[in-house]
Amino acid sequence: MRVNNPLYKNIGIHLTSTIFTVDKGVMKVLLIKRNNEPYLGYWALPGGCLYNNELVLEGAKRELKEKTGISDIELSMFKVFDKIDRSPLKRMICLAFIGVLDKDKVKLLNETEKASIINWVDVKKVPELAYDGNEVLDSAINELREMIQSTEILKTLFPKEFTLPELQSVYESILNITIDRRNFRKKMITSGIIIDTNKTVNYNGKKPAKLYIFNDKCKIKSIL
Amino acid sequence: MRVNNPLYKNIGIHLTSTIFTVDKGVMKVLLIKRNNEPYLGYWALPGGCLYNNELVLEGAKRELKEKTGISDIELSMFKVFDKIDRSPLKRMICLAFIGVLDKDKVKLLNETEKASIINWVDVKKVPELAYDGNEVLDSAINELREMIQSTEILKTLFPKEFTLPELQSVYESILNITIDRRNFRKKMITSGIIIDTNKTVNYNGKKPAKLYIFNDKCKIKSIL
DNA sequence: CCAAAAGTGTTGAGGCTACACCCATGG
DNA sequence: CCATGGGTGTAGCCTCAACACTTTTGG
Numbered sequence: 001m002r003v004n005n006p007l008y009k010n011i012g013i014h015l016t017s018t019i020f021t022v023d024k025g026v027m028k029v030l031l032i033k034r035n036n037e038p039y040l041g042y043w044a045l046p047g048g049c050l051y052n053n054e055l056v057l058e059g060a061k062r063e064l065k066e067k068t069g070i071s072d073i074e075l076s077m078f079k080v081f082d083k084i085d086r087s088p089l090k091r092m093i094c095l096a097f098i099g100v101l102d103k104d105k106v107k108l109l110n111e112t113e114k115a116s117i118i119n120w121v122d123v124k125k126v127p128e129l130a131y132d133g134n135e136v137l138d139s140a141i142n143e144l145r146e147m148i149q150s151t152e153i154l155k156t157l158f159p160k161e162f163t164l165p166e167l168q169s170v171y172e173s174i175l176n177i178t179i180d181r182r183n184f185r186k187k188m189i190t191s192g193i194i195i196d197t198n199k200t201v202n203y204n205g206k207k208p209a210k211l212y213i214f215n216d217k218c219k220i221k222s223i224l
Numbered sequence: 225m226r227v228n229n230p231l232y233k234n235i236g237i238h239l240t241s242t243i244f245t246v247d248k249g250v251m252k253v254l255l256i257k258r259n260n261e262p263y264l265g266y267w268a269l270p271g272g273c274l275y276n277n278e279l280v281l282e283g284a285k286r287e288l289k290e291k292t293g294i295s296d297i298e299l300s301m302f303k304v305f306d307k308i309d310r311s312p313l314k315r316m317i318c319l320a321f322i323g324v325l326d327k328d329k330v331k332l333l334n335e336t337e338k339a340s341i342i343n344w345v346d347v348k349k350v351p352e353l354a355y356d357g358n359e360v361l362d363s364a365i366n367e368l369r370e371m372i373q374s375t376e377i378l379k380t381l382f383p384k385e386f387t388l389p390e391l392q393s394v395y396e397s398i399l400n401i402t403i404d405r406r407n408f409r410k411k412m413i414t415s416g417i418i419i420d421t422n423k424t425v426n427y428n429g430k431k432p433a434k435l436y437i438f439n440d441k442c443k444i445k446s447i448l
Numbered sequence: 449c450c451a452a453a454a455g456t457g458t459t460g461a462g463g464c465t466a467c468a469c470c471c472a473t474g475g
Numbered sequence: 476c477c478a479t480g481g482g483t484g485t486a487g488c489c490t491c492a493a494c495a496c497t498t499t500t501g502g
Contacts, residue, residue: 013237013317052315056306077304080319082280091276093237095304165454182456183492206453207499389481406483407465414463430480431472455498464489471482 014087014094015060016047016133017075018140019068021103021120022157025169027144028103028120029137031129032067035116038088039130043121045137047094060097068118069109074156075099078143079136086132096136098143100153148174151193151223155214161197163209164188171224179224193218238311238318239284240271240357241299242364243292245327245344246381249393251368252327252344253361255353256291259340262312263354267345269361271318284321292342293333298380299323302367303360310356320360322367324377372398375417375447379438385421387433388412395448403448417442 019030031043048063050056057075065071081094108118123141128134147153148171157170168184171177188194195215200208243254255267272287274280281299289295305318332342347365352358371377372395381394392408395401412418419439424432 053308055308056304056317080280080301080304084277084279093280163454180493181454182494185455186457187491202500204453205501206451207455209454387481404466405481406467409482410484411464426473428480429474430478431482433481449502451500451502453499456496457494459493460491461493462489462491465487467485469483471480473479473481475476475478 012090012092013050013056013059014047014092015050015056015063015097016045016081016094016136017060017064017097017099018045018137019064019070019073020098020100020123020140020144022170022173023103023120025173027123027141027173029123029126029140030068030070031119031121031126033117033119034130042130043127043133044130045133049092050095056095057097060095064099067109070101070106073099073101076147079139081132081136083132094132094136096140098140098147100144100156102157102159105159145175149223151214151219155216158214161199161201161211161213163201163203163211164194165209167194167212175224187223188212191218191223193223236314236316237274237280237283238271238316239274239280239287239321240269240305240318240360241284241288241321241323242269242361243288243294243297244322244324244347244364244368246394246397247327247344249397251347251365251397253347253350253364254292254294255343255345255350257341257343258354266354267351267357268354269357270342273316274319280319281321284319288323291333294325294330297323297325300371303363305356305360307356318356318360320364322364322371324368324380326381326383329383369399373447375438375443379440382438385423385425385435385437387425387427387435388418389433391418391436399448411447412436415442415447417447 021028030046032046034040034042034044046064046067048067050059054062056077060075061071061073064073064075075097076099077095078098079096081096084091086092086094103120123137126134126137129137154167154170158167164185167188168179168181172179193215194212197211197213199211201211202208245252254270256270258264258266258268270288270291272291274283278286280301284299285295285297288297288299299321300323301319302322303320305320308315310316310318327344347361350358350361353361378391378394382391388409391412392403392405396403417439418436421435421437423435425435426432
């Protein structure tokens with residue numbers, strides 16, 4: 001960040017995004033490798049500074065797009081990080097956002113001014129991050145676990161058709177639990193949030209699985 | 225706020241507190257009447273600007289104390305308000321905090337530089353507030369309803385002994401519902417979050433009520 | 449025909465709601 | 476002695492968790 005950029009004048013607000021996806025049942029987070037000081041060479045959560053003339057949500061989306069190429073994503077703010085010395089340059093207050101997406105539906109940038117490499121990293125294998133990134137990530141994972149109760153983020157991960165085993169594996173990987181197949185199916189169907197499409201798909205060469213879609217008319221508070 | 229105060233340099237962060245109490249079963253919020261422009265004469269939520277050298281939580285507590293005299297209160301941030309023009313003076317981003325207290329245990333200031341009158345106001349009778357105060361308050365009431373699920377704020381409202389009818393009336397006024405007396409009692413006792421002190425008290429000249437205290441070893445997620 | 453994943457129903461336990469009567473007190 | 480609010484128990488319902496076998500497919 002160039003401190004003298006007039007758009008940054010009088011602001012020390014940083015916007016950080018933790019973007020999750022589920023890749024073959026494994027929860028992953030989007031990281032970029034820094035090629036600038038400070039923290040040159042460290043992995044970092046994507047983010048940047050708010051402009052005077054934009055809303056924080058707009059700023060978070062703009063930075064995410066500039067740094068990673070991702071657009072059309074729903075972000076929600078979940079926490080503020082305000083340690084006095086969290087950034088070595090000046091007092092910065094960090095607003096942390098969370099988002100989820102289907103990794104097969106986005107195209108990531110190859111090179112940007114700030115980041116040389118962009119990658120999905122297994123949340124259980126995340127290295128030491130730039131700034132207070134690990135602390136932000138830990139909070140985001142907790143937030144994700146709470147968000148999944150509302151089923152809204154599931155609609156994002158599965159914008160179209162999906163099978164119940166797929167859906168179950170997302171629950172299991174986010175919540176780090178195992179769920180009985182029969183009870184899971186029962187809860188999903190009786191709650192009314194999914195609709196049988198009467199189609200099937202064969203992902204793995206075994207018995208085909210039924211395809212479902214989410215029922216948009218139905219917002220459930222707590223499934224599990 | 226004096227814009228040239230060096231402590232405010234490069235910051236446009238405003239801290240607003242919504243402080244709730246329950247007064248005879250009625251949920252009330254703490255408001256102050258402004259005696260400065262802008263919004264001279266309007267009721268407002270207490271708050272002020274963050275200093276460069278303090279954490280946001282510290283700043284919120286400092287402002288609350290300066291404006292109302294309240295100290296020793298637990299505040300938690302619940303939302304950010306960032307409309308570009310929400311303050312007429314400059315771009316201000318508002319971090320909104322929520323807190324609860326026992327109104328009989330605090331002494332409010334009579335006069336301050338900023339506020340001529342401080343008062344507890346029935347949340348159902350709140351007038352038009354300064355800035356985007358009404359929007360902040362509405363969000364805070366929703367937040368309060370979610371917070372009460374954790375029972376932690378109840379420990380704040382009842383730091384010492386309390387009767388079950390008192391506790392029930394707080395639930396009923398915050399959630400705006402009525403609860404069966406027997407079932408409420410059963411849930412509270414079997415959940416283990418309250419402890420019978422074997423003392424009684426007579427608040428209303430009728431049958432004396434048993435006194436309970438909260439069990440600090442017990443944190444419950446959802447009671448009702 | 450066999451391995452691997454998907455689909456299906458029942459039962460028992462515990463928690464929730466609904467509901468009516470007795471008790472202690474002050475006036 | 477009566478009006479008022481506080482305290483107590485039970486029965487039915489529903490939800491949830493536990494659990495095993497059959498079906499479909501590709502190789």
